[in-house]
Amino acid sequence: MSTPLRKREELRSYQRIFVNKIKKIPGIILALPMGAGKTATTLTAVLDLLDDKKVKKVLIVAPRLVAEATWPDEIMSWEHTSLLTWTLVRATDDDEDVIKARKEAYDTARDLIGMDAREARNWAGKRATVFKSWKRAKLARSDAEVHIINKEALPWLWEFFGRGKHWPYDMLIVDEASMFKNGKMRTAKKGITRFGVAVKARKYAKRVVLLTGTPAPKGLQNLWGLAKVADGGERLGSSKYWFLQRWFVKDYMGWNWEPRPNAQTEIMDRLSDIMFSLEEGDCVDLPPINNIEVKVTLPKRVMDEYRRFEKTLVSELYNVEAVNRGVLHMKLLQFANGSMYQEDGKDVWIHDEKLEALENIIDEANGAPVLVAYMFKFDLDRIRKRFKHAVVFGEGDVRKTKERWNRGEIQLLLAHPASVGHGQNLQYGGNISVWYGLTPDLELYLQFNKRLHRSGQTKPVFNHHIVARGTYDEDILPLLTKRDVTQNEIIRSVKLRLLERRSAGLTI
Secondary structure (H helix, E strand, O other): OOOOOEOHHHOOHHHHHHHHHHHHOOEEEEEOOOOOOHHHHHHHHHHHHHHOOOOOOEEEEEOHHHHHHHHHHHHOOEOOHHHOOEEEOOOOOOOHHHHHHHHHHHHHHHHHHOOOHHHHHHHHHHHHHHHHHHHHHHHHOOOOOEEEEEHHHHHHHHHHOHHHOOOOOOEEEEEOHHHHOOOOOEOOOOOEOHHHHHHHHHHHOOEEEEEEOOOOOOOHHHHHHHHHHHHOOOOOOOOHHHHHHHHEEEOOOOOOEEEOOOHHHHHHHHHOOOEEEOOHHHHOOOOOEEEEEEEEOOOHHHHHHHHHHHHHOEEOOOOEEOOOHHHHHHHHHHHHHOEEEOOOOOEEEOOOHHHHHHHHHHHHHOOOOEEEEOOOHHHHHHHHHHOOOOEEOOOOOHHHHHHHHHOOOOOEEEEOHHHHOOOOOOOOOOOEEEEOOOOOOHHHHHHHHOOOOOOOOOOOEEEEEEEEOOOOHHHHHHHHOOOOOOHHHHHHHHHHHHHHHHHHOOOO
16 A cells, blocks of 8 residues: 655645745755755755746755665655656666666677677676666766766766766755765865865856755864855855864864864854754654663673783784774774674674674564664674574665565664665664664764654654673763764764773773
């Protein structure tokens, strides 16, 4: 039974306000909380602008899984936006028509040309690559009003349309615009970056919309990239160097930029006419989210080796070395999870404590769907080995996986926060989530936590964190769950704690 399309009248009052702002402001930044309905808001404004002939062709740039599933799903979920014509500018190896083209090429090579199996496979692979290029080019030339593309393919699109000479889009929408945080125009190999394309494409756009739920996860300095694309550098300057010199100073070590007094007030004042945000409570009345800490105790032999490794950066027992403190941070998270990567890329088993804790959580769920965040490939492999029924988000058809989850057909869904975080609507399928291993990335943490705790969720959300006692887990978690903490604070705090313990020769 198909779900009835939602009507335009169902847009919330604040969404209608932002629809009008998008229509009136040529370059706008919407920094709305996750789950606030940014996608539907933007698509409604797009429909109106197209109908009023204010724009002719719209390009939406988003993370891959969001481009493939979230935007198409949202277009087809509303009665009014379903009138839009759209296409996804993407061709991959697992597309049905690419698979068909590869098979036809293989059969031709074997049966008509007479190649052996290996030669036929190589030939078919080359033909499939040519077919993918042809298909992607055909999609890019589509007459559809709205084109959706994943962020990685944006430089290709720019080159395809002659570096601006034949650029057809007069409206640019960037979903999860925090991808522009470093503000670099060129790569090390002199290729143009996604940010570089967005800055250049801005010159051809009548409307620019930047969407983000986390506008400055690593500090105020990341706002420059968003402002540069939104207004061409009018408010915060055309040069990031000038921006940093104006509002920041180097810290005492000379490594990081620290904001000057009143920097935040001055920067936000300059952006006040184009950047808009709301508190989560202003957007939607959500059920509570309960953060639950599940402590596990590692065996004494494991903790002894953990302390030795933390102090010396070398574990002879597991044949692992951390070349510096930055690497050590991630190695300690791996250690706490139960394995570590060695120099050759293989992982070494250490313990199963977190697996046992996860099994207890799943057992207590008593058949209710559980969403699990994993951080490392060995985590995924070991969880799948233990729980044969687990489904991995990102494998196969993402849209079908989402549909199955939201129908309650998947009991255990495993997802890396980077693949499931941005824009994925999973709130209808369950209310239990688990952090198997923690991340030091504040943006990933916040984004994953909003997959279940968002508009449409009707039950209290139980968000479990499996934490290994006496490990780096215990340093990270309080910072991640602290309201309004910044990424810089996390990095600075954990470095300080680690240095203090190492200098003292002990671990708590």
